[in-house]
Amino acid sequence: MKIHLTSVFVDDQAKAEHFYTEVLGFVKKHDVPVGGEARWLTVVSPDEPGGTELLLEPAGHPAARTYRDTLVQDGIPLAQFAVDDVHAEHERLTGLGVVFTQDPLEMGPVTTAVFDDTCGNLIQIATEPK
Amino acid sequence: MADDLFKALADPTRRIILDELTEKSGQTLFEICSRLSMKHQLGISRQGISQHLAVLEAAGLVETRREGRYKFHDLNTAPLRRIAERWLGADAPGPEESTP
Numbered sequence: 001m002k003i004h005l006t007s008v009f010v011d012d013q014a015k016a017e018h019f020y021t022e023v024l025g026f027v028k029k030h031d032v033p034v035g036g037e038a039r040w041l042t043v044v045s046p047d048e049p050g051g052t053e054l055l056l057e058p059a060g061h062p063a064a065r066t067y068r069d070t071l072v073q074d075g076i077p078l079a080q081f082a083v084d085d086v087h088a089e090h091e092r093l094t095g096l097g098v099v100f101t102q103d104p105l106e107m108g109p110v111t112t113a114v115f116d117d118t119c120g121n122l123i124q125i126a127t128e129p130k
Numbered sequence: 131m132a133d134d135l136f137k138a139l140a141d142p143t144r145r146i147i148l149d150e151l152t153e154k155s156g157q158t159l160f161e162i163c164s165r166l167s168m169k170h171q172l173g174i175s176r177q178g179i180s181q182h183l184a185v186l187e188a189a190g191l192v193e194t195r196r197e198g199r200y201k202f203h204d205l206n207t208a209p210l211r212r213i214a215e216r217w218l219g220a221d222a223p224g225p226e227e228s229t230p
Contacts, residue, residue: 075158
């Protein structure tokens with residue numbers, strides 16, 4: 001068994017597509033209409049085009065709002081992405097106007113930071129433990 | 131008020147939370163939990179940490195601030211200054227400057 005897809009709920013798929021590709025730097029893998037305005041919209045890392053896909057899923061279900069608002073209030077991220085250098089990524093993203101709820105924090109072997117994806121979620125970036 | 135303050139300070143975990151907020155004020159619950167588990171290897175649940183924060187808030191040592199969709203915790207040292215002045219006097223040097 002392999003984890004080939006995971007998802008985050010997003011307020012607006014067009015906005016999410018922009019943020020996850022133009023700002024974060026992922027590349028679009030699938031973009032298929034699935035009824036109404038919803039799209040099966042996934043992105044992958046340019047470093048791993050065949051790697052795990054992230055589905056940017058419409059947050060239409062009423063339960064999704066409560067779930068996400070409560071987690072965001074406490075600063076809890078819904079996904080984690082690996083980066084080579086958290087400090088450099090923090091500086092790059094801050095320059096692009098991204099808001100961090102947790103600045104880079106060194107904790108033993110791991111450095112993490114948490115930012116707002118502008119689509120309703122907090123995302124953690126971390127250095128991959130060696 | 132003084133009872134709340136001494137009760138809040140009597141717990142080692144709560145003193146560590148204050149240490150971490152001294153290092154950086156304005157932390158989410160998630161950041162406080164991360165610091166306690168990763169830096170201090172404290173295996174406390176998020177609910178447990180929330181309860182500690184509630185005690186610190188009741189004592190006036192921690193204040194919460196809402197900013198948009200996020201909630202941040204700030205350190206407030208004013209209650210500590212009051213207890214220092216109670217015995218040391220307002221003009222006395224702070225505890226950090228006094229010799230043991």
